[in-house]
Amino acid sequence: EAQVTQNPRYLITVTGKKLTVTCSQNMNHEYMSWYRQDPGLGLRQIYYSMNVEVTDKGDVPEGYKVSRKEKRNFPLILESPSPNQTSLYFCASSSRTGRSYGYTFGSGTRLTVV
Amino acid sequence: QKEVEQNSGPLSVPEGAIASLNCTYSDRVSQSFFWYRQYSGKSPELIMSIYSNGDKEDGRFTAQLNKASQYVSLLIRDSQPSDSATYLCAVWGDSSYKLIFGSGTRLLVRP
Numbered sequence: 001e002a003q004v005t006q007n008p009r010y011l012i013t014v015t016g017k018k019l020t021v022t023c024s025q026n027m028n029h030e031y032m033s034w035y036r037q038d039p040g041l042g043l044r045q046i047y048y049s050m051n052v053e054v055t056d057k058g059d060v061p062e063g064y065k066v067s068r069k070e071k072r073n074f075p076l077i078l079e080s081p082s083p084n085q086t087s088l089y090f091c092a093s094s095s096r097t098g099r100s101y102g103y104t105f106g107s108g109t110r111l112t113v114v
Numbered sequence: 115q116k117e118v119e120q121n122s123g124p125l126s127v128p129e130g131a132i133a134s135l136n137c138t139y140s141d142r143v144s145q146s147f148f149w150y151r152q153y154s155g156k157s158p159e160l161i162m163s164i165y166s167n168g169d170k171e172d173g174r175f176t177a178q179l180n181k182a183s184q185y186v187s188l189l190i191r192d193s194q195p196s197d198s199a200t201y202l203c204a205v206w207g208d209s210s211y212k213l214i215f216g217s218g219t220r221l222l223v224r225p
Contacts, residue, residue, distance in 0.1 A: 033212070040122075042217035043202070050211075090157055094213075100165075102204065103213055104216075105157040106209045 002027045004109045006106035013081055013113055021109050023091030031058045032074040033058070033103070034066065036087040043090070049074055081113040105114050117141060118205050120216035128224050133190040135219050137203030140184065146206035147179055149188045152218065153199045162188060193223045 004025045013019050025032065033048035035058075045058030049068040063085055065077040074093075078085060088110050092103040119138045127133045135149075142216075146165055150158035164170045164177040164186070176189040190197055200218040207214050 005212075040217070043215045045212065048212065088155070099164075100146060102146075102150075102160050102163060103158075105159075108155070108157050110155070 004091055004093050004104050004106035006089075006109050008063065009107060009109060011109060011111050013111070015082055015113055016080050019078050019081060019111075021078075021089060021091075021111070023074045023076065023106055024072050025074075025091075025104070027070065027093065027095070027104065029093035029095050029104075030071070032068065033092045034064070034074070034076045035090045035092065036060065036085075036086050037090065040098070044075070046089075052068050065101065080112040081111075083113045087111060115205070116216075117184060117214045118203055118216040120201075120203050120219045122217060123220040124222045125219055126222045126224060127193050129193060129195060131193050131223075132137045133193045133197065133198075133221055133223070135141075135188040135190075135203075135221065137186045137188075137216055138184055139186065139203075139205045139214075141205065141207060141214075142181075142184065143168050143208050144205045145208060147177070147186045148204040148206075148213065149186075150202040151199045152202055152203060158202055190221075193221075195223045195225050197221060 034046040035043045044060045047066040049055045091106040149162040152158045162177040170177045174191045178187045197203045202218045203216040204213045
């Protein structure tokens, strides 16, 4: 089944404790992206990657890191999480023709930083 | 001005009615338009795409595009309580090479 897999689905952590949210897709998509979604603010792009070893900042990159060492994986790293990073996170991917097919989203990760 | 604008709602319609959801966008050169449905706490799910002016129908859903007016809409016929969700309009930014999302319209279908 074609899908984007995120883990974990739920995570509660403490301020300052480094964490990684994993994202993997099995569709051989070139493009991958991370979003956060907060009430009233909609989906905001954090980082995106056009292909292996190519990443760039989205609209709200502060406090986040990413890497793209393999085509299928695009982990999101929070080096020192803070309470304002409590949010619902989505990973998404698309083929090079994303303009034609849109994005496929992962199931989401609900992160709480206390 | 936001790049993609939607009324946040909620839009409340009775079961069986037609729900009409609207979206405007600012980039005149945009060519691809999408509607996603998102249930609370779940991920967005693609339900319609449209690329040409006019209407595109898929079951109970009809997407409408008017590039001259920079306007996209989604009609849901015979609305069901299970259609209650937030509907996200998304526009492919040809200059930014990414999907740009509106903040969504919450639809409530009353039994």
